[in-house]
Amino acid sequence: MINTHFCKKIIEHYWSATRIDVLHSPFVFDLYNACIKRTKSNTDFTLIESLRKKLKNDNRIITQNDYGANQSVRKKSVKYFAKQHAKPARIAQIIYQIIKHYQYKNIIELGTSLGISGSYQAAALRKNFKTDEVHFSTIEGADEIAKVASENFSSLELEKYIHQYIGKFDDVLPDVLKKYDTIDVAFIDGNHRYEPTMNYFKQLLPLIKNNSVLIFDDIYWSKEMTKAWEEIKQNDKVTVTVDLFFLGLAFFRKEQTKEHFKLRIF
Template sequence: MLELARQYASYYVNAKTKHGVHSPFVFDLITKVFEDKEVYPDYLVVEKLRQDLLNNRLITEVEDFGAGGEKQAVSERKISDIAARAAKPARWGKLLYRLCKYFKPQNMLEFGTSLGITSAYQALGARQGSESFRFVSLEGSKNLVELAHINFKELGIDKDIHLVTGNFDKTLPKVLEDFERLDYIFIDGNHRKAPTLDYFNQMLDKAHNDTVFIFDDIHWSKEMSEAWDELKAHPKVTVSIDLFYIGLIFLRKEQEEEHFVIRF
């Protein structure tokens, strides 16, 4: 907790607004996405689902692969507790929605479905930006996959999201074989340095100039902060945006290397 507080203090001091940004690409992203205050109807749909899940006291068994990716003991947890702790808060879910709407990805990959709240934001945002898209979401726990599918069906997006169950280390290689390219990637799972960097390197072959990589909890621990620093230093990375709780990585060859810390 002290490390997180220290990291946030550093972020707060160094973060810039759009007025300190000279890159047209990043300036547009801030203006059209980060600062977009419109209340889209889809927000209300997803937040209604979140509230229903927060009120759900039923207990389910969850296989937790933990930060190390190794299967831990199966635990019994209330659905309400999972919804409260695992899903991205509304502010960040809405940002992911707008990012999908803005970038219009055709091929999307998510690490960490959980109950599907964050997945729903992204799928509905992609619907606004593109007539057709492919969205694969990876989840370690079989029961969470089943619950997420029920939630997707309720929202009418069950045909939009393909769920894959199992340890990311084992499921990712096969999933990548089935993609010709990746336009949008959201990584929220296995919060350790080595796996995070490994997943990134595995996906590079499927990435292209306009691919968006989004990493969750980049300052969750000293180890994740180190992973973020190594991602920024990768020779193919030209642009990074640090929003403290999430980080965006781009491989834009036409842009000079620059790393931004943006207040959000």
């Protein structure tokens, strides 16, 4: 079925995105050049992408108890989840660059799936820090999917950088957040609906600091998600937002005036 909201919004985005040569904000200009602009591949990218390739050929059948927007139980192959759920390399590599460039170390991800985006985040942490200097948690509701993610983290020797939690976000998130004094990055990539997204945003807010960034996936996937994104942009604590269409970045830097940017990544 064609997602007309998504199609309409992608056309709007491509017409209204800011041209990089007229980008006036030094902060966003630096963000673009250091994290968003396409970069050369590196060993981390090669290893994670070769794992993705393997997963795309993995015929093992696993069960997903979907606590997200679909609310169903489905039995599908690992290759199905690798193709349908994992963030594409271009998107995951932007998150990797953000974590590496700003030397972020306290990170939480909602939605592990097979661990592709989690592997990128952990690999970025490994570039700057030792295991005991960082705190990265990732939460997944479907235990059989989380088990495959755990194998994947081990195969990339990243497991020491990752705390995996299994359970519904609603049940697990409050206790996981108690383990943090501050959050540098939260990547919200599951349960793409208005109420839950706003609920996670509100739970994360008390832990954000001036340099933090909240990253929301699929902000144009549905009208509900776009409503949530528009409301997040208006929140008093949010200053700069950067809309990459597939991801929405919300920053809290008090030194910036409130301003919303749209940038093209493809």
